[in-house]
Amino acid sequence: MPTPTAALACVVLAHEDPTQVRRLVAALDPFPVFLHCDARTPDRVHDAMTEGLPSRVRLLDRRRTGWARWENAEAEIAGYRAALAETDASHVAVLTGSDYPLATADEIRAELAAHPGRSFLVTHPLPHPDWRGGGWSRFRYRHWAWRKHMLRLPVPRRLPQDVVLTGGSQMKVVSREHARAVLDVVDRRPDLVRFWRRAWIADESFVPSVLGSPALVPGFAEEHLEHSLWWIGWDGTRMKSPPWLGTSDAGRLLERWTAPSEHPPYLFARKFSTSRSTDLLDLVDAAVGLRGERPVEVTTS
Template identity: 25%
Template structure:
């Protein structure tokens, strides 16, 4: 009888991890956990404490800090796999899961399924011939060396990339392996896992190559399995059911998706909403049951469209995916900086990026050229960003893998403020009040088309008071709205006073707040 060792990489929500581990081990399976070293020590200690004494639970012998697109994700997986191989000699299969994966069949069904098919399940498509990569970098992931994280060190990442490209500094792919690509959600037999671990020890040249490729968790195991295992023993598919939206983001499943999920041709599903308590409970009970008769249709996408077309309970019409995920997340914090002088807010957001680990994004709803990651197309125009504002923000939280995010808005964006501050997430507002000279207002009038380059002083004299009034009106309207967590720094305040306000707004130490307040030339211009 098959016995599964689940390989779990996770970085948050310790209670959910504990519950997941108990569910897997209650039926005799195993789990090996790598908990990101970036996560709070207290969370890791809680997991160790609650799972202490469970012989079917193992922990990676070394914890490392993981980053999206980095080798660190592969290394963390290898650490967890090594721990599982050593701790669970009876494990026949090793199944990669995430914290938001759940079973959609019973354990009894899963074990019989694996026993009946002596193969490895892993998406493994030819890297160059397949169309698995739809857009963005392809060959460049391999022939250039990538030392920096594209999300957290974007400037260094692209500076390194363009420097290598300009100088023609490329490298060869190891000539005896065929690079493959596919989903990171695999299920491999014990023999295959042991072959991979031996290969890693013997072929350090291949490991060195993958250490500086971009997004190696989509290529490393996929390539090695194809290199080591006969083709007729590989099923090029994942046993984890997942679907993607029109914008390339994973669909999230909710309470009313139970029937859809258990009818899919897979053993697990990703991603289950953290708020779908009923769905989690039902799937947990299903995994522990003896049910074996599942009516598998595998028509996930068509059924999904049908169910959402009927509408959810309590709603006349079903939400589209950006409405279904209309909340940013109850535990997330959105910090909004509003300022009429965009260059002032940009200096402050740059300083926040420099002195804290909170991602800060400039005027994404005001400037078309704002530097944003590729989110599948939703970020391509101001109209799309504004229309799907909450979905966009949710994607940004997910992209940066953060619970805190800073954005900048113009003081005129009262509708956006009202929308974000009505969400269930925790939102805070910082108004940056600046002085406006006549010279600045004249320049502003010309930039927005209220005045021509050669407008007379008489015309400008009529325009300036109106603009000054509009700016004051926007500020008063914000203050009168009584937004929660409202803070305000002012140009004529001392650095010490502004530092105190910034510390309260961002919940940072006095030292960091002082650094932010002392941002060079913050209010100049």
Template identity: 25%
Template sequence: MKIAHLILAHSQPAQLERLIDSLQHENAYFFIHIDRKVKSSHFSFLASRNRVFLISNRERVRWGAYSMVQATLNGFLAIAGSGIAIDVVNLLSGSDYPLKSAEEIHDFFAKNPDKNFMEYRFIPEEWKEAETRFTEYHLTNYHFRGKTMLQRWMNKFFPARKMPDLLVPVGKSQWLSITMEAVQFILNYLDEHPEVVRFFKLTWAPDEIIFQTILYNSTFRSKLINNNLRYIDWSAGNASPKTLDYEDVDKLLASRALFARKFDMARHPEIFDMLDKRIHSHS
């Protein structure tokens, strides 16, 4: 079972290296997308690591914009073109960390070879607040003077937008673990449906909707598991999840999730040692 960990990172090279170390396995490969807003030279030392690939086609990622989708697609393309017979693509951020040993993670996917793990809710029935993300026009992905005013006028005078290709919209968390077969389907679908790409470029936070929607509206629907295998604490109700610390260790280790987010080694370095000690003592 060969796993490609596709990691989207923009800071803290040492924390990224620790994440890679924690997932080391003879059948683990690492494809790293470094945000174009930061100097790639800070991360270049990782290129000498075994089975680590720095993605050359880098995006300048902005929150809520299609650039996040494009960064992920650049990773998918790099994996597809690597010549490695990858079975599973596991999308992570540089602030994630595993809750199980690498051996346990590989065993889990070996026992679930055809399943695609992603979180999705039906829009608007189960995720009402997300509906305006795609019914209204959003120019988040574009950068020009007067775009805020133009966006306001577009939404005032233009009709509500509708999903192209009769797609039923679903989505939630962008983080997922899917088969290489599903990744190739997504790449082929978007290549054959440029109108879907254009639509999502005008959508707010499309990274939380586009991949789930494409797979849900395909023959892959029967292979979707509505669980992204991540522990994420949204209990504070903020725009970003809680940064986990030592007080969360017991809850993290009691979780059946394979991964958790988010962590900050600069603020809470002790949690990494605590997790490693407990994980490897039980593996």
């Protein structure tokens, strides 16, 4: 049944660490959660992650997600479809199991209400400054991921003519209207789905490319904010993925609550794990709880 009071539906893509995933689900209360667990995850881990979850959590059909696989984008799309069908949420957030909220539910609702119909994601039309060669080879050639190795067929293929190839993080908050637009393109354009099945790391480009293409989703450029709602603990070194966070990162993580900014506040952060981050998350919970006792201040678009 729809959830009329929910401003946000959360799609959570998880692989491991059931204790962290369950802590994340609890921290997202009362928002509805659509949880995807990698089909390669052992049954005992899956059971520990999913047994006895509250009724606001819906389990998505399991896919073999993993490093650089198209199925990551496919799970995200399935989450959009379920969220739109089962809630009337104004926005959909895409998180991993290693993410965590930095705000109360009331703060999240207020921030989204201040930006009705807006999506929050940073987009990089090609050439992408952080991708080797601008990122063109991710699409020009067919790719497969095998044991965290890239396999590339060195035969170029034609690029779709009506698509603005664009990069961006899989972690994002999209408006209900933009989530529906992505589903419409998926249903109308099987040729694009076939193309992206062999693109490299499709979850970093499929949704941003669909939304960023005026021929597919007119008006998106004016209907989104070039801002991520995630704080990520990059340390300035070249890394393929963000570092795990611990108590040594508490100062950097928590200072966003006191530092003035012209941008919307960070509502989430990553990456956390039970073995590395429990003490830090205890600090986060305490800080969020204390802040939740004060009146909510919101930014406006």
